[in-house]
Amino acid sequence: MSCNQPSTQSNQESPETDISVIVPALNEQGNVSRLYERLTEALSKLNVKYEVIFVDDGSTDNTSSELDDIAKQYSNVKVIHLVRNFGQTAAFSAGIDHAKGQILVTLDADLQNDPKDIASLLNKLQSGFDVVSGWRKQRNDPFWTRVLPSWCANKIISFISGISLHDYGCSLKAYRRDTLAGVKLYGEMHRFIPIYAAWMGARIAEVPVTHHKRSMGSSKYGLSRSVKVILDLLTIKFLFDYGTKPSYVFGTLGLTAIALSFVSLAWALVLKYAFQTSLIKTPLPLLAVLLFTVGVQLVLMGLLAEVMVRTYHEAQGKRIYVIKDTRNI
């Protein structure tokens, strides 16, 4: 598929738009108009039809009016004002929902990502990938609070997901529209779209991109984000691996706990009858009761989760499989 001639068009999508650029912005006055200029400069060289969707994520400075002014002047600029601050992931999600392009490009509003890199992302996409993620090889952020925690988070994410990207947190990414179909984003999950896509069979790649120091405004995040990111990863890993069979996880843990409770009880009885140790002199009976109770609760939680999963899939008509393609159907 080329950028100029998209290969697939669904009914709702306008045939005129090749690329939708999605930009979340929270209190980025001054940055958004400069970003728009740089985007125009970069994209006009590519000979593609594009739109830019700014999502104003509840800004309280002049970002909103600055964006409205840009939209007044340029018809390919769309602005979505959210009623309050919902977070970057929700802002991306709103942009994706309103995008008409065959290829979706996301980037930050604070000029840390460079629109010039969009060309190399698109080239990579055209060489046969579905998702191309930017890699901030020379990251210009504070070392102790951002670069180091994010290096650790990236390693953990790669380990748990089995996908090897260097930089999940880089907002500059390009996706073929189809890969985003059915993706629902929660929490800090926008960074996991490549993982999700790869799990669903998409071909993913990364290209090194420039990363500038933030010159205006301030970062909206601190250290706590890394913790949220890891928790989000556990959620998607759980949902992907066990989303249709949660009782396997709860049940295995529960049955193990019950088995350990019997071992503990047996040991206590051996101590009592073979070594004359009174039951009240060892914590083993207590441990047996605790493990048994926890085990039964876990098994029951697994059964409840099974009921919830069935309700979830059946109420929304969801399938437990995804078809790639069919013939004569």
Ligand code: UDP
């Ligand atoms: N952002 C947003 N909503 C938020 C937090 C951030 O839309 O609740 C936007 C922000 O305006 C910027 C991008 O997300 O365009 C990345 O935020 P930031 O630069 O603060 O993150 P960092 O680069 O420090 O990781």
Ligand code: MG
């Ligand atoms: Mg930034």
